Amino acid sequence: MKIIVDAMGGDNAPQAPVMGAIQANKEDGVEVILVGRGEDILKTLADNGISDLPSGMEIAHASEVVEMCDDPATAFRKKKDSSLTVGLNLLKNGAGDAFISAGSTGALLSAATLVTKRIKGIRRAALAPVVPTGNGGAVLIDCGANAECPPEYLLQFAYMGSYYAEKVLGREKPKVGLLNIGAEPSKGTDLQTTVYPMLEAASDAGRIHFVGNVEAREAVQGAVDVIVSDGYSGNIFLKTMEGTGLYLAREIKAMFMKNLFTKLAALLVSGGLKEFKRKMDSSEVGGTALLGISKPVIKAHGSSDAKAIRSAIAKTKEYIASGIIEDITNNIDLMRLDTPAAAEKE
Template sequence: MKIIVDAMGGDNAPAAVVQGALEAHRACGADILLVGRAAEVLRALDGCGEKTLPAGVEIRDAAEVVEIADDPATAFKMKKDSSLTVGLTLLRDGAGDAFVSAGSTGALLAGATLVVRRIKGIRRAALGPSVPVLGGHVTLCDCGANAECTPEYLLQFAFLGSFYAKKVRGIPEPRVALLNIGAEDEKGDTLRHETFALLQEAGRQGRIRFIGNIEANDAVLGGADVVVCDGFAGNVMLKSVEGTARFLMKELKDAFLTNTKTKLAAGLVKDQLAELKRKADPAEVGGTPFLGISKPVIKAHGGSDANAIKNAILRAGEYARSGFIQEIEANIDYMRIKPQPEKI
């Protein structure tokens, strides 16, 4: 297994990216191909205590960097020697099994779509993060790749999320729900009404386990395994969950540090608080796959530290080994649903 890593992508690159890549290499043994400005990558390696390249770690020089201010739609074309463009090209050409980047989401999506390409038959790739909820995680599909969607896109997102939950998360019959402003069938706008009809028909035909509409609060309480939504609504939900988790952890910390009595109480539940913090930390998930791209492309958070990069690389290896992409390729026809008239 070889993971290609964009060494220059993200707010803390290349230092955090290189450190995280080394930690992932030690943890899982996967070969790492660091793509970026070679001199800067070597300095970052030196900062990690590595005077020479460890066995299984390579560097591919790429002189340019896609900056956050660059136009996402054209940045990878204009900067053909960027770490992002070179890395995606290497993935396309079979030089690695997956690509990980903490760089611009828009540029990464555009590059993955036009360089690596979507799976034949997939209309749009979707970001499918695993979001911590009560009792485990929910796959949110989409969470920011497609702000405007059609019912057909959302139907495909439902299938992508369902197959992902089966192949990668190991859920035999994932519950699929449509994010909406109410649980009743008639809730929502035209997009939600038309999507509901398609998902209901898919459920009726036994192709997915559709459980209906779901509100965001019930999704956070573990009411579904896959939540389908357009990228705008999904991103709002994702950021709300992340912000609420940080808010609650800050409030808990302040409450436990109020006085001697609360500090003693904190000592009694220290392990439980550490586990809660770990569950709520996006860095523990690490990265989010672009579901629907023909090879594994993983987006790490722009502010990723070394631990987040390590976990993104581990997720990339897990995703590449899962057989998810092959499953989608084999089931494209299965994912096409045409509503059938009701029998009278």
């Protein structure tokens, strides 16, 4: 298995991608292609006391970098020798099994769609992170790739999220919920009320296990395994969870640091506090799959450190082994609304 890593993507590049890849290679035996400015990658190695590239690793030189300020829709075309474009072309041509980048989400989505292509019949690729919930985590799809969605997008998201929960998270008959402001089928905007009977019909046919609308608080408590949403609402849900986690962590720390007695109490519950911190730590999650792309493409968090990149590589290995792309491809006919408009937009 060979993973292609964008060495120039993210706030901490090239340090984080290079050293995260080194760790994955050394400790997990993963073969890696580092894509980026060769001189910058070699300097990073030298700065970390590494004189030679480890066995199983190679560098693919790319002279340009897609910056966060670049137009996401056109950056990869204007910068044809960027690490993003070169890396995805390597994936397309079979040089590696997957591509990971911590760079611009919009540019990665656009480039993956046009270079490696969507699975035929999938209308839009979706970001599908696993968010911490009361049942050990749920797939949130979509969380920002598609701000405006017609009902067919959400229908396809439900199928893809269900396959991911089953194949990657190991959930048997994963429960699928539609993120909404109430449990009743009549609640929500036109989008939610229109897609609800579509999801219900798919559930009645035994294709997914749709359990109805789910409010944000129930979703966090673990009511479902898959949270289906448009990218706008899903991104607000995700960012609220992240902010709440940071706030709680800060408040709990302050509470235990008040005096000697609270510090002693902290020692008694230190194991639980560490576990809570681990659950809320984005570096443990590593990366988010772009579901619907014909080859494995993983978006790592923009602020990823080396640990997060290594985690992203580990998650990518699971994603490759899951066979989820084949599942989506083989079941695409169940996920389509065969209308002239839909066919026109593919």
